[in-house]
Amino acid sequence: NASRQSADGAGADELFGGLLSPGSDRRACLSRYQSAHYYKHSPYAPSPHLLRKLRDYEARHSKCGPGTPAYAKSVGHLRSGSGSSTEDKECNYIVWIPYNGLGNRMLSLLSTFLYALLTDRVLLVHSTDDFTGLFCEPFPGANATWVLPPDFPVADMSRLGVGSNQSYGNLLDGKKIANDPAKATPQSVPPYVYLHLAHDLRRSDQLFYCNDDQLVLAKVNWLLVQNDFYFVPALYGMAEFQGELRRLFPAKESVAHLLGRYLFHPSNSVWGMITRYHHTYLAHAEERIGVQIRMFSWASVPVDDMYNQIMACSRQERILPDVVVDGDAAASSSASHGDGSSKPKAILIASLQADYYDRIRSTYYEHAANGGGMVGVFQPSHEERQITGQRSHNQKALAEIYLLSFSDVLLTTGASTFGYVSSSLAGLRPTMLMVPKDDDGKVPEPPCVRAVSMEPCFHMKPDVECHGKAVNKEELSRHVKECEDVGKGIKWI
Numbered sequence: 001n002a003s004r005q006s007a008d009g010a011g012a013d014e015l016f017g018g019l020l021s022p023g024s025d026r027r028a029c030l031s032r033y034q035s036a037h038y039y040k041h042s043p044y045a046p047s048p049h050l051l052r053k054l055r056d057y058e059a060r061h062s063k064c065g066p067g068t069p070a071y072a073k074s075v076g077h078l079r080s081g082s083g084s085s086t087e088d089k090e091c092n093y094i095v096w097i098p099y100n101g102l103g104n105r106m107l108s109l110l111s112t113f114l115y116a117l118l119t120d121r122v123l124l125v126h127s128t129d130d131f132t133g134l135f136c137e138p139f140p141g142a143n144a145t146w147v148l149p150p151d152f153p154v155a156d157m158s159r160l161g162v163g164s165n166q167s168y169g170n171l172l173d174g175k176k177i178a179n180d181p182a183k184a185t186p187q188s189v190p191p192y193v194y195l196h197l198a199h200d201l202r203r204s205d206q207l208f209y210c211n212d213d214q215l216v217l218a219k220v221n222w223l224l225v226q227n228d229f230y231f232v233p234a235l236y237g238m239a240e241f242q243g244e245l246r247r248l249f250p251a252k253e254s255v256a257h258l259l260g261r262y263l264f265h266p267s268n269s270v271w272g273m274i275t276r277y278h279h280t281y282l283a284h285a286e287e288r289i290g291v292q293i294r295m296f297s298w299a300s301v302p303v304d305d306m307y308n309q310i311m312a313c314s315r316q317e318r319i320l321p322d323v324v325v326d327g328d329a330a331a332s333s334s335a336s337h338g339d340g341s342s343k344p345k346a347i348l349i350a351s352l353q354a355d356y357y358d359r360i361r362s363t364y365y366e367h368a369a370n371g372g373g374m375v376g377v378f379q380p381s382h383e384e385r386q387i388t389g390q391r392s393h394n395q396k397a398l399a400e401i402y403l404l405s406f407s408d409v410l411l412t413t414g415a416s417t418f419g420y421v422s423s424s425l426a427g428l429r430p431t432m433l434m435v436p437k438d439d440d441g442k443v444p445e446p447p448c449v450r451a452v453s454m455e456p457c458f459h460m461k462p463d464v465e466c467h468g469k470a471v472n473k474e475e476l477s478r479h480v481k482e483c484e485d486v487g488k489g490i491k492w493i
């Protein structure tokens with residue numbers, strides 16, 4: 001595979017084969033230049049077409065971003081309520097509105113960025129209080145901010161929802177917009193459309209995922225979007241985008257991996273947390289095993305059962321080091337002194353709870369690891385519950401996503417976007433703990449599965465009938481599969 005790169009581990013080039021463009025201020029965003037030295041795997045190099053597309057995007061963002069005359073003109077049209085005429089439309093925009101937990105946010109932002117690449121739009125972020133302080137500005141150039149200025153004329157953006165008048169679904173239902181590409185002109189469509197693509201979306205909102213609707217939306221100067229999903233697999237289902245996606249990502253499973261490394265750079269304060277923790281606890285190990293344990297309120301199992309599930313999975317997939325069984329005193333004694341043949345290992349646990357860490361750490365305290373290697377067990381925080389509105393909480397979550405992504409091996413929890421982001425950034429196909437079905441509180445059998453792709457799962461496959469140019473179905477069925485961990489989901493392989 002021409003796009004496979006063997007740049008594993010140290011020596012990896014800091015700009016990921018041209019994925020990142022040089023020239024940003026190093027001190028303003030240390031992670032941008034340092035993270036390549038921490039990742040263990042970089043399995044895919046960006047395609048030349050993706051590199052061109054990203055450089056074109058960066059030029060567009062510099063030309064159209066906040067502070068430019070083009071931005072002022074487009075905002076002026078929006079303020080006056082007039083649709084911009086075709087000749088004015090040098091710049092089109094998509095504004096992303098944060099919603100839900102950090103993993104969901106990162107995946108929907110990444111998908112929105114890909115959508116902006118495909119539709120020649122400029123991506124701006126409605127940066128709420130709980131979203132600031134997490135990431136560096138991703139686009140190069142002193143003035144190329146992605147933060148939407150506070151005087152943006154659409155008020156109360158965080159309150160947009162399924163009932164909003166300007167939502168695409170409601171505009172369609174109220175016949176205020178026609179999803180007929182032959183009739184749509186920049187004058188016939190409103191100056192902005194809100195795309196409600198969050199989990200409570202309705203059927204008419206889902207028409208966003210249809211080819212003809214995309215041709216209509218292409219005429220709209222401003223799109224605002226609220227979404228908590230990784231919707232990339234659905235973009236592949238539209239004829240308009242299929243060919244371009246194929247050229248951008250010859251290796252299908254590399255989308256979130258490459259775009260995640262392009263777009264997300266932890267801020268200096270989060271990067272400080274990551275690197276301090278890494279060097280203090282993890283760097284000395286020759287093998288790092290990341291374990292992410294997420295207990296969903298809708299599918300919880302007792303702690304003992306979950307611990308047993310982790311151990312059963314670990315035996316099945318050979319993830320955590322085996323321990324010397326009780327009673328084998330001689331083996332235990334020689335193992336505990338170590339014969340030097342086993343590599344020191346670090347197990348990094350990310351979880352809101354401390355229970356699993358306590359148990360796993362005790363296991364390696366009370367028992368020697370087979371082969372006698374040293375096994376350290378670490379957990380940076382246990383926040384007990386999700387507090388998405390709090391900045392320091394989100395910063396810890398982000399730090400842990402990155403610490404996990406530096407692992408050699410990953411065991412994550414199925415259905416968790418937190419786990420998906422870690423795996424994609426890591427460039428690893430994780431083993432995923434299966435989540436109980438139907439809230440029966442029972443540990444599933446088998447306890448876990450090995451993911452077939454490092455791509456995240458799109459949890460809500462669109463369920464609409466589309467009109468317009470048909471997609472290549474054969475190609476679609478080869479590369480879009482049902483997720484291992486979520487029944488209704490699809491993923492790109």
Ligand code: GDP
Nearest residue numbers: 101102103104350351352386396397416417418
């Ligand atoms: P998902 O719900 O598992 O798909 O992941 P999200 O990231 O969207 O939402 C879960 C949120 O709970 C995270 O963003 C964190 O705020 C918090 N959280 C869950 N697991 C952990 C963890 O292991 N460590 C930390 N620090 N926070 C976590």
